[in-house]
Amino acid sequence: MEFLTIKDITYGYQGTSPVVDGVNLVIKKGEFHCLLGQSGCGKTTLLKLASGLLQPDKGSILLNGKGMTDPSYECGFVFQSPTLLEWKTVMDNVLLPVSLRRKLTEENREYATALLKMIGLSAYDNRYPTQLSGGQQSRVALARALIQKPSMLFLDEPFAALDAITREELQEDLLRICQLQNTTVLFITHDISEAVYLSDRVAVMDKGSIIYEEEVDLAKPRTMEMRYGSYFNDLCLTLRQTMSEGRS
Numbered sequence: 001m002e003f004l005t006i007k008d009i010t011y012g013y014q015g016t017s018p019v020v021d022g023v024n025l026v027i028k029k030g031e032f033h034c035l036l037g038q039s040g041c042g043k044t045t046l047l048k049l050a051s052g053l054l055q056p057d058k059g060s061i062l063l064n065g066k067g068m069t070d071p072s073y074e075c076g077f078v079f080q081s082p083t084l085l086e087w088k089t090v091m092d093n094v095l096l097p098v099s100l101r102r103k104l105t106e107e108n109r110e111y112a113t114a115l116l117k118m119i120g121l122s123a124y125d126n127r128y129p130t131q132l133s134g135g136q137q138s139r140v141a142l143a144r145a146l147i148q149k150p151s152m153l154f155l156d157e158p159f160a161a162l163d164a165i166t167r168e169e170l171q172e173d174l175l176r177i178c179q180l181q182n183t184t185v186l187f188i189t190h191d192i193s194e195a196v197y198l199s200d201r202v203a204v205m206d207k208g209s210i211i212y213e214e215e216v217d218l219a220k221p222r223t224m225e226m227r228y229g230s231y232f233n234d235l236c237l238t239l240r241q242t243m244s245e246g247r248s
Helices: 043-050 090-099 106-118 134-146 164-181 192-198 224-228 230-247
Strands: 002-011 020-028 032-036 058-063 075-078 152-156 184-189 201-206 209-215
Touching: 002 043, 002 184, 020 043, 020 184, 020 201, 020 209, 032 043, 032 192, 043 152, 043 184, 075 134, 090 106, 090 134, 106 134, 106 164, 134 152, 134 164, 164 192, 184 192, 192 224, 192 230, 201 230, 209 230, 224 230
Parallel strands: 032 184, 032 201, 075 152, 152 184
Antiparallel strands: 002 020, 002 058, 201 209
């Protein structure tokens, strides 16, 4: 079932040629879709359009059959920087999206506690962001995005600044939680192996257009051994070549 439908989207910043040019993309319910591309290809702009943070010049975007004219409460967001509030505890940061809308309930606090347990931060609920490592801050940002049980999750290179092992651990956390909640995901990255490991489908964007799209034929749950298999590496090579050819 189509859940996020992007149809003939075009967008340009004032006085410039289109940053996103005639893009079509369909993401099914519960699907994890990664969008690859080099810096400046338009992938972050496309994510902002898909999530309702920007409005297209042309085309349409439907989320669960409804037009996206503003950011929806159905959606969660994780950006490149965790952007945690330094004067609030980990627990308060996780609960922030709910507290901005209404009074917190005991059920909200219990779910926040469960999320922190799932990402390995149960013992950190009363700490402040400055007392956390970069990986721990990214985990808190992920929990905050999931606190309202969004049906759609948008992530813009959320693990780019982390070391390789922490990055892989967070990928595992993300996959496990999204599969548990049947969350639909659009994940932006420039890391080819990250895209292949996470994705049900992966697309390559270049100069404002999607130039390649492929289903990832790896079983779930994903395992570390898959990262070193021939299929994984062959697909990484195909995507790498596609990205290089797109720039030529």
